[in-house]
Each structure stands twice: as structure tokens, then as C-alpha cells.
Amino acid sequence: VDKIGRGGKWQGKNVLISAGPTQEAIDPVRYISNHSSGKMGISIAEAFYLQGANVTVIAGPMALKPTFSGIHWIPVVSAKEMEEACLREFPESDWTIMAAAVADYRPAQVSSEKIKKKENTLEIGLEKTTDILATLGTQKRSHQKLIGFALETENEEVHALDKLNRKNLDAIVLNSLKDPGAGFGLDTNQVQVFQKSGERHAFSLKSKDVIAQELVDLFHSWK
Numbered sequence: 001v002d003k004i005g006r007g008g009k010w011q012g013k014n015v016l017i018s019a020g021p022t023q024e025a026i027d028p029v030r031y032i033s034n035h036s037s038g039k040m041g042i043s044i045a046e047a048f049y050l051q052g053a054n055v056t057v058i059a060g061p062m063a064l065k066p067t068f069s070g071i072h073w074i075p076v077v078s079a080k081e082m083e084e085a086c087l088r089e090f091p092e093s094d095w096t097i098m099a100a101a102v103a104d105y106r107p108a109q110v111s112s113e114k115i116k117k118k119e120n121t122l123e124i125g126l127e128k129t130t131d132i133l134a135t136l137g138t139q140k141r142s143h144q145k146l147i148g149f150a151l152e153t154e155n156e157e158v159h160a161l162d163k164l165n166r167k168n169l170d171a172i173v174l175n176s177l178k179d180p181g182a183g184f185g186l187d188t189n190q191v192q193v194f195q196k197s198g199e200r201h202a203f204s205l206k207s208k209d210v211i212a213q214e215l216v217d218l219f220h221s222w223k
């Protein structure tokens with residue numbers, strides 16, 4: 001498809017997407033992570049790419065890879081690495097979509113040796129990571145658009161709207177784990193988009209690829 005040609009709707013636009021989980025080391029052999037597959041972020045990257053955008057993906061550790069070699073792929077492991085890559089790439093970005101499931105906490109101390117099994121219980125002290133999206137929200141210039149995701153299991157709308165405002169976003173995509181067909185590792189999803197303007201859009205259950213195309217078309221309608 002790289003050779004067949006792409007649509008032109010997003011030609012000339014730089015799009016930055018974060019995707020996948022992060023891994024936070026405990027010791028040389030263990031880490032804390034989450035169930036994100038990266039699928040939604042990759043689908044969004046491909047949808048933008050197929051409409052002509054210059055696409056960069058900052059990708060946590062994942063098995064999935066995009067189909068198109070023209071997508072600029074920046075692999076990272078930890079929240080700290082994802083933060084550094086996002087801060088570096090953000091100034092050049094016209095549209096930034098933060099779809100990654102960034103760890104909220106990391107081990108405060110990383111053991112340089114493998115932790116040996118001793119007592120019956122083990123406590124690992126954790127410290128907060130930087131909220132990358134909120135940081136980008138403070139750096140956003142007027143021509144830049146910033147979109148977040150919200151993963152919720154209760155009080156979904158209240159939490160999503162709070163994140164939209166608190167992180168200075170143009171829109172937030174709400175993923176509710178309560179919705180059937182929505183969740184980790186599935187090829188389908190069901191999302192709602194809340195815009196800063198107050199407008200909202202509900203996307204019924206469908207494949208992540210189709211949702212991504214519809215999201216990208218929705219974003220285009222704002223321009």
C-alpha cells in the first residue's frame with residue numbers, strides 16, 4: 001500500500017501517536033506493566049497514514065507492528081523513556097494522540113540484582129510517574145491539537161470530562177471496560193469522544209480499524 005498511494009486529506013500534517021503499555025523495571029528480570037496490546041494506537045496511526053499524514057508512533061513494548069513501513073516507529077520501554085520521546089517529538093507535531101497505557105507508578109528503587117525469594121511477603125515501594133499528557137497540555141501551542149484517552153471502569157463520563165479539562169485537551173476518547181466488546185487484546189472497541197467544545201460522539205461496537213478511520217475523519221471535520 002506504501003506504493004499504491006494514499007489519500008490526501010492529511011497531507012502535510014505531522015501526527016504523533018503514543019501506543020501500547022510501558023514496562024517499569026523491578027529488577028533485571030521483572031517489571032510492572034498492563035494489558036494494553038497497542039492495537040487501538042496502531043489502527044489510528046494507520047488510518048492517519050492512509051490519508052497522507054506524516055505519522056510517528058512512540059511505542060511501548062508490544063508484539064504488534066504497523067503494516068506500513070512509512071510510519072516512523074520509535075520503540076520505548078518505560079514511562080520515563082516514553083516521556084522523553086514525547087517531549088522531543090511534540091513541538092513538531094500538529095496532532096498528538098496519546099493512546100498509550102502509561103504506568104502511573106514505577107518502583108521507587110530498581111534492584112540491580114535479581115531479588116531473591118526470602119520472606120512470605122514482599123513489599124515494593126512505588127513512586128508516581130510523570131503525567132505525559134498533562135505535561136504536553138501545558139506546552140501546547142494554539143495550532144496544535146491534543147487528544148487523550150481515558151480508560152474507566154466506573155463513573156466513566158465524570159472521570160473522562162475531568163481528564164479533558166485538567167489536561168488541557170481538545171478531546172478525550174473514552175474507553176469503558178464495562179462495554180461488551182471493548183477491552184484489552186480485542187479487535188473491536190466501543191468508544192465515546194468528548195470534545196472541548198462540549199460536542200460528543202458515540203461510536204457503536206465495531207472493529208478498531210473502523211473506529212480509527214471514523215475518529216480520524218471526525219478530527220478532520222474540526223479543521
Ligand code: CTP
Pocket residue numbers: 079098099100101102103104129130131132133134147148149150151152163
Ligand atoms: N497518561 C499519560 N501519562 C501518564 C498516565 C496517563 O500521558 N503517566 C495519558 C494516557 O495516555 C491517556 C490519558 O493520560 O491518554 C488518561 O490515562 P488514564 O490512565 O485513563 O488516566 P490517568 O490520568 O492516568 O488517571 P487514572 O489512571 O487514575 O484514571
Ligand code: CA
Pocket residue numbers: 102103104
Ligand atoms: Ca492511569
